[in-house]
Amino acid sequence: MSGRTRVYLVDDHAMVRAGVRAELGDHVEVVGEAADTDAAVAGIRASAPDVVLLDVHLPGGGGRVVLETVRAELPDTRWLALSVSDAAEDVIAVIRAGARGYVTKSISGPELLDAVRRVADGDAVFSPRLAGFVLDAFSAAAAPAPPVPADPETDPGLDLLSAREREVMQLLARGYTYREIGQRLFISIKTVESHASNVLRKLQLSNRNELTRWAATNRLL
CATH class of the missing domain: 3.40.50.2300 (Response regulator)
Incomplete structure (x- = not known):
């Protein structure tokens, strides 16, 4: 210049x-x-x-x-x-x-x-x-999400989740806050909220407590 x-x-x-x-x-x-x-x-x-x-x-x-x-x-x-x-x-x-x-x-x-x-x-x-x-x-953004191990006992609802929704789902089930999830995944809190809403809707769950139980039952924690 x-x-x-x-x-x-x-x-x-x-x-x-x-x-x-x-x-x-x-x-x-x-x-x-x-x-x-x-x-x-x-x-x-x-x-x-x-x-x-x-x-x-x-x-x-x-x-x-x-x-x-x-x-x-x-x-x-x-x-x-x-x-x-x-x-x-x-x-x-x-x-x-x-x-x-x-x-x-x-x-x-x-x-x-x-x-x-x-x-x-x-x-x-x-x-x-x-x-x-x-x-x-x-x-991290370019890397593919780690595959979820195939398990015949796993709830079929898991297949409805995108790779990013699976990441958010596991962090939610482990007790992370929306802010902490956003920081870990380098996305905004609003984006985390959107993914969390999609996860609950697709899995037909009402709240985080149900999600944690669901994740534990399906050995995803």
Whole structure:
């Protein structure tokens, strides 16, 4: 990419934005900044930057909302998450939404500048330990679900479940919460709820207690 990279800053802390500006210096052109999702969406649409430096946790719904709202309108804009959080669920959520990278705020100024330039050029950039989260998540998503052993005594209702519904069913039967299941399978809580509803409906069960008994009877725990 020729010329200075045009960067838009999104972070709800003014001191963080000022610090990022100082670290990036004159090596990039900061074309705007915002502290919440609504302002970010409007500002990014107006400026069409090369790179958006995006905090994950923001007032108004978070960085993922900004990304999902604007990304399709600006296909040439790249997104780099810059967050204090190194939680796997935050990393996976923003990458699934379309970010090209994720770095933590412990990054040095020269490293951040390098990350911005690399993302602008189309590379994917991650802080070292975060790359493992992404690889694990997408490897798990691509891997086929482990087969359920054939058993003549197994309830035939099991055949009605998709591979993902079987995963959700087993975790539900083992007592995991919807949030914990979502984190383990890298899906949203709403998606877990939808799968759980489908599982109960297909197996003709009324609640989780019945599901646990059913799973135990069919030796699926």
